Amino acid sequence: MTSSENILSVSHLTVDIDGHVILKDVSFDVKRDSTVVVLGPNGAGKTVLFKAIIGLMPYSGQVTWKTDVKIGYVPQKISFEKDFPLTVLEFMQFKEKRLEEIQHALKEVGLWKESSADTHRGTRLLHTKIGVLSGGELQRVLIAFALLGTPNILFFDEPTSGVDITGEETVYTLMRRLQKQKDLTILCISHELDIVNQYADAVLCLNKEKMCFGAPKNIINANALESLYGEKIHLYTHGH
Amino acid sequence: MQMLLSLSMERRFIYTPMDTNILFLIIIGALVGVTSGYLGSFMVLKRMSLVGDALSHVALPGMAIALTFHQDPMLGAFLALTLAVIGIWYIGEKTKIYSEALVGVFFTASLALGLLVTPEPELLEVLFGNLEKIGLTDGMITVLSAFIIIVVTRLISDRLLLGVVSEDLAHSTGIKVSIMNLVYLILVGLVVALGVKFVGTLLMGALVIVPAVAAKNIAHGIRQYQIIASVLGMLSVVIGIVLSTFLGISSGPTVVLVSIFFFIVSYMLKKKS
Numbered sequence: 328m329t330s331s332e333n334i335l336s337v338s339h340l341t342v343d344i345d346g347h348v349i350l351k352d353v354s355f356d357v358k359r360d361s362t363v364v365v366l367g368p369n370g371a372g373k374t375v376l377f378k379a380i381i382g383l384m385p386y387s388g389q390v391t392w393k394t395d396v397k398i399g400y401v402p403q404k405i406s407f408e409k410d411f412p413l414t415v416l417e418f419m420q421f422k423e424k425r426l427e428e429i430q431h432a433l434k435e436v437g438l439w440k441e442s443s444a445d446t447h448r449g450t451r452l453l454h455t456k457i458g459v460l461s462g463g464e465l466q467r468v469l470i471a472f473a474l475l476g477t478p479n480i481l482f483f484d485e486p487t488s489g490v491d492i493t494g495e496e497t498v499y500t501l502m503r504r505l506q507k508q509k510d511l512t513i514l515c516i517s518h519e520l521d522i523v524n525q526y527a528d529a530v531l532c533l534n535k536e537k538m539c540f541g542a543p544k545n546i547i548n549a550n551a552l553e554s555l556y557g558e559k560i561h562l563y564t565h566g567h
Numbered sequence: 568m569q570m571l572l573s574l575s576m577e578r579r580f581i582y583t584p585m586d587t588n589i590l591f592l593i594i595i596g597a598l599v600g601v602t603s604g605y606l607g608s609f610m611v612l613k614r615m616s617l618v619g620d621a622l623s624h625v626a627l628p629g630m631a632i633a634l635t636f637h638q639d640p641m642l643g644a645f646l647a648l649t650l651a652v653i654g655i656w657y658i659g660e661k662t663k664i665y666s667e668a669l670v671g672v673f674f675t676a677s678l679a680l681g682l683l684v685t686p687e688p689e690l691l692e693v694l695f696g697n698l699e700k701i702g703l704t705d706g707m708i709t710v711l712s713a714f715i716i717i718v719v720t721r722l723i724s725d726r727l728l729l730g731v732v733s734e735d736l737a738h739s740t741g742i743k744v745s746i747m748n749l750v751y752l753i754l755v756g757l758v759v760a761l762g763v764k765f766v767g768t769l770l771m772g773a774l775v776i777v778p779a780v781a782a783k784n785i786a787h788g789i790r791q792y793q794i795i796a797s798v799l800g801m802l803s804v805v806i807g808i809v810l811s812t813f814l815g816i817s818s819g820p821t822v823v824l825v826s827i828f829f830f831i832v833s834y835m836l837k838k839k840s
Contacts, residue, residue: 383738400739405732410837411612412783412792413732421729422740456787472736482739 334359334396334480334512335380340388342372342379349375351536352388357480357529359393362506362513364523364543367533368556373516374403376533377482399478401469403485403516407458415460415468416453423475429453432471436501438464463490466498481505483515502526523547589812592698595706596804598713599762600774604800605720606758607779608793609751612731616780617667618655620772621674623759625651627681627768630693634686640693641705644763648756651677656749681768696767696819698808709761716754723747728789765804767819777826778803784833799829 335357342350350372357363365373379386381400407413419429430449433439439449452464460468466486473481486502487495499522505511506526517523523530523543530547532538532555539546539555610619629647630640651674658669685693692700720727730737730744737744755775762771778799779792786792807822814821 378735381735381739383735398739400736402733402735405736407732410783412786412789413728414788417789418732421725421732454788476740 332359332393333357334393336389336391337380338389338391340376340379340386340390342375342384342386344384348535350379350386350533353533353537354388355531355537355540357512357514360510360512361528362502362515362526363529363531364527365514365516365531365533366518366520366523366555367538368518371534373533374484377484377514377516381482396480397476397478399473399476399481401466401473401481401483401486403488405465405469407465409456409458411456411458413457414454415457418457418468419453419472419475422472428475429471432474433468435474435505436467436471437497438467438471463493463497466490467501470498470501479510480512480514483513485516485518487517487519499526520547520552589808591706592701592808592812593805595701595709596765596808597801598709599758599765600778600801600804601797602713602716602758602800603762603771603774603804604778604782604796604798605793606716606751606755607775607777607800608782608796609720609724609727609731610755610775611779611783612728616776618670619755619775621670622648622651622655622755623763623768623770623772623775624674624678624681626759626763626771627693628677628684629681630763630768631681631685634689634693635684639704640689641708641760641764644768645757645760647677648759649753652752652756653749656745656752659748660745678768692767693763694767694769694819695817696763696765696770696822698765698812698818701764705764712757712761716758719750720754723750724793727751765808765818766822770819770823773823774800774803774826777823777830781826781830781833784830784837799826803829 333356337356338354340350340353341348353376355363365376367373375384377400378384380390381398382390416429419432423429423432430439433449433452438452457465457468470483470486483502486498490498502513502515503526506513515522515526524547527543529541530543531540532546534555607619610616625647626644627647629643629645631643632647633640633643654673655670681693682690691697726737726742726744727747729740729742730747734744758775759771762774765771766774779796781799782792782795786795803826804822807825808818810816810825811818811821
């Protein structure tokens with residue numbers, strides 16, 4: 328599925344916030360249509376890496392995109408007050424006015440189904456205040472928002488944070504489905520090793536600097552993890 | 568001072584509706600109310616209510632300087648407010664947080680300075696508003712400005728709101744959040760300048776904030792919220808003008824108390840549901 332062409336090249340990326348070096352000299356390439364998981368402990372600079380690449384914060388070094396790139400970004404967490412006067416439909420309309428497109432995106436994340444009973448549920452969801460959604464529902468709405476405008480590269484910043492187990496499963500099933508789409512590159516931040524083994528074509532281990540980069544089976548081993556997390560990590564492998 | 572105060576009060580009390588065309592005042596006031604409520608709706612969601620409230624104090628030194636040089640105080644207010652909003656915007660951009668303490672110090676300093684330099688005969692009317700001083704030119708400026716405010720705000724509304732929800736998300740869809748914020752704050756400066764003659768510099772900020780806070784209590788979606796905030800802003804000014812004219816009381820406090828009344832009703836409706 329992965330093509331040989333790079334959709335994104337990051338070279339010598341350094342981020343410095345008020346004199347603190349958050350990321351140091353990070354370089355890697357992302358192949359078109361591949362899935363890259365960024366792995367690392369808390370405070371390793373994973374979110375900062377995403378933000379710098381997307382252009383949300385200043386950096387030094389180079390970030391080179393293919394010219395036809397369209398970005399979709401799913402931020403780690405957005406919190407809404409319960410009485411924030413905004414419905415799901417209105418939120419989606421900030422990016423896309425056409426209702427069919429919005430319904431299509433919601434269908435992708437499993438919040439809209441064709442059968443009449445579910446359509447009713449979907450319509451109700453559209454008119455629900457965004458602040459009263461559950462963690463899992465909000466996460467899926469944010470993913471649907473990122474999918475509007477058919478992006479060819481998606482950035483997921485810990486898509487399962489604040490989501491319960493069932494929600495977690497749905498998010499990863501969804502990711503699996505998205506991976507099958509033609510020309511969709513996925514970059515996903517996670518600290519779950521399981522995810523790396525199941526989904527990643529490549530893994531980037533990060534702890535302020537690049538610790539390792541490559542296909543998971545080549546680089547995910549006890550020693551690499553110890554150097555990444557600074558302690559012994561038990562490695563469970565799943566039979567596929 | 569005491570004598571000046573009582574003279575000024577007297578002038579206010581003997582004011583009769585026949586002096587100025589009340590319909591004219593109501594129409595112009597309605598426009599000020601609609602635009603205040605509409606712009607205020609964003610400010611409340613941006614959690615800048617207190618900043619918005621205190622911002623109106625900055626108009627005072629501007630008006631004082633304009634009065635000293637025999638210029639239209641509205642112009643002075645607008646210039647002073649523009650400087651202040653550029654300052655707020657700059658602090659917000661550089662530090663990514665609104666430095667509340669700095670805003671508090673800076674705005675009260677403006678108020679203190681303004682109180683010292685405002686010529687005494689005009690002091691009460693710039694603080695609390697005076698309908699008598701609203702002329703045809705003010706009316707024309709208000710109509711034109713209200714048109715600009717509504718059209719521009721409508722154009723940037725979605726981008727501004729996505730920036731309120733998440734600056735990162737807005738950036739990722741290509742929105743220039745910081746430019747949107749600057750345009751918005753300049754519009755706020757403009758609306759405060761328009762309103763100072765009706766409501767005065769001490770209370771104009773309340774007219775921007777209170778209708779939106781009331782609307783937030785009862786609105787379901789964003790469109791409804793903006794409409795309710797605009798309508799409550801309009802009703803506050805219109806009812807406030809009518810009451811202050813017929814009861815012979817100061818317009819600013821009356822307008823703001825009407826808006827507070829709407830807030831209390833909206834709060835009770837929220838509790839009920």
